[in-house]
Every structure is written in C-alpha cells, then in structure tokens.
Amino acid sequence: MVWTKRKGDAPFKIAYFFVIFTNYYEKFMKKTYKPFPLKDVMKLILVRHGETEENARRIIQGHGEGNLSKKGILQAKKVAIRLKDENIDKIYVSDLKRAVDTAKEIIKYHPNAEVIYEPRLREQWYGTLEGKPSSHFWKALEKSGSDILTFKPGGGESIPELKERVIQFFSDLIxxxxxxxxxxxxxxxxxxxxxxxxxNLPNERFKDYHPKNAAVS
Structure with a gap:
C-alpha cells in the first residue's frame, strides 16, 4: 500500500512521523552507545559428530569408535563450511573416531587452531550394551526397574555420572x-x-536438549 500526501491524511502523517523518528533514533543510538570489547569471556561452540553407520542402523555406540556414513561425511563438510569464518582458538575433540573424523573437516579451515583430543568428551558409556541394537537398552531399563536417570546401562555410566564428567571438564575449560x-x-x-x-535446568529436560547429528549449539 502507498500513502499519498493529502491535507488531513492521518495515515500519511503517522507514517511520515515514524520514518523521521526512526532515523533520529538510529543516529542518537550510534552517537550515545558505542560497543565495548568483552574481556575474560570465553565463546563456546558445540558440535555433535556427523551421522554414523551405527546411528543409521540404531546401534548403541557409547565408547565405540563409530564410522561416519556417507550422509555423516557430507554433514561434517557442511558444518565445517558453516564455521569457517569463526576465529577459533582451540578445538577440543572427543577421542572417539566419529568425532575425530568430523573435526578433521572443520580443522581444514582453522589450521592455526590448537587441537586437543579429550577423553572426557566421550559419549555415555553403555557397558555390555555397546554394539547392540538400541531396543536392548529399553528392554534392560524395563528389566532393571530403574528410572532412566539412575539406570547404568550394561553396568556402564548413568546420565548423572556422565554429566559430572562433563562438568569437571567444563570447569577446567573456563x-x-x-x-x-x-x-x-x-x-x-x-x-x-x-x-x-x-x-541450570534439571536432568529431566535432557531429551529437550539432545542435539541432532552435526548440530551446532
């Protein structure tokens, strides 16, 4: 819709006032408020590995290495391009193959970044269930009578134990x-x-914050 200027045309006056006010406000803000550099603040980027063949087959991986699928390799390349303009100083990588192979694509664009392989960034340990279909997890959970938060799959690691491991790493990081x-x-x-x-959210919200393959947080 285009307003035409006529005497007593209220819509035109309102629109005209809005344009003048907006221009003035932008000039005022630029003069009054200048951006300032933040000090002692870490910028953190989180990336989940690309899809693996085991993901596609719904196989429990845990501390298993995992092999990127064709889709996963493409995802890794795409996320690398997405992050290529970030000024990354350090890259911490889970020492499991699926994460290492994903990181390799990102590192191509950041040759000067220091790369550290960190076991504390491994996936939850699923004990004797690793390498088995995901349906085995749910059967074992039901049989145990535990809730999902306290359950130690295959004698492995519970979710709170995984969280504690990650928090210890993060505390050192900051x-x-x-x-x-x-x-x-x-x-x-x-x-x-x-x-x-x-x-500062409860463990019960875990499913809401579980990222997809190659997602950036």
Missing part, C-alpha cells in the same frame, strides 16, 4: 580459556548435559 573462542566436537550426551548445566 579456567584456562578466558578470552578464547573454543570449539568442542563431541557427542549428543555430553552436549545435552552441558547445556542443562549452563542453563
């Missing part, structure tokens, strides 16, 4: 990486639990 942009290439479990911790 002490050493002030003023740095840090990338973590890891797994769904560590990312979800770290987000719950940072946002």
């Amino acid at each position: 002490k050493t990486e002030k003023d740095n942009t840090v990338l973590l290439v890891t797994h769904g479990g560590p990312i979800g639990n770290l987000l719950l911790y940072i946002l």
Whole structure:
C-alpha cells in the first residue's frame, strides 16, 4: 500500500512521523552507545559428530569408535563450511573416531587452531550394551526397574555420572580459556548435559536438549 500526501491524511502523517523518528533514533543510538570489547569471556561452540553407520542402523555406540556414513561425511563438510569464518582458538575433540573424523573437516579451515583430543568428551558409556541394537537398552531399563536417570546401562555410566564428567571438564575449560573462542566436537550426551548445566535446568529436560547429528549449539 502507498500513502499519498493529502491535507488531513492521518495515515500519511503517522507514517511520515515514524520514518523521521526512526532515523533520529538510529543516529542518537550510534552517537550515545558505542560497543565495548568483552574481556575474560570465553565463546563456546558445540558440535555433535556427523551421522554414523551405527546411528543409521540404531546401534548403541557409547565408547565405540563409530564410522561416519556417507550422509555423516557430507554433514561434517557442511558444518565445517558453516564455521569457517569463526576465529577459533582451540578445538577440543572427543577421542572417539566419529568425532575425530568430523573435526578433521572443520580443522581444514582453522589450521592455526590448537587441537586437543579429550577423553572426557566421550559419549555415555553403555557397558555390555555397546554394539547392540538400541531396543536392548529399553528392554534392560524395563528389566532393571530403574528410572532412566539412575539406570547404568550394561553396568556402564548413568546420565548423572556422565554429566559430572562433563562438568569437571567444563570447569577446567573456563579456567584456562578466558578470552578464547573454543570449539568442542563431541557427542549428543555430553552436549545435552552441558547445556542443562549452563542453563541450570534439571536432568529431566535432557531429551529437550539432545542435539541432532552435526548440530551446532
């Protein structure tokens, strides 16, 4: 719709006033408020590994290495391009193959970033259930009579234990990486639990913060 200027045309007057006010406001804000650099603040980027062949077949991986599928390799390349303009100082990577292979694509665009392989960024440990279909997890959970938060799958690691491991890593990270942009290439479990911790949310919200493959948080 185009307003035409006529005497007594209220809509035109309102629109004209709005344009003048907006221009004045923008000039005022630019003169009055100037951006200032933040010090001792770490910028944190979280990336989950690309899809694996085991993901596609719904196989429990846990501390297993995992092999990126064709889709996962493409996802890794795409997320690398997405992050290529970030000024990343350090890259912390889970030492499991699926995370390492995802990180390799990102590192191509950040040759000067320091890369550290960190076992504390591994996925939840599923004990004797690793390598088995995901249906085995639910059967074992039902048989145990436990709730999902306290359940130690296959004698492995409970979700609170995973969270504690990730929090310990994060606590060390914020002490050493002030003023740095840090990338973590890891797994769904560590990312979800770290987000719950940072946002001060209960463990029951875990499913809401579990990222998809190659997601950036």
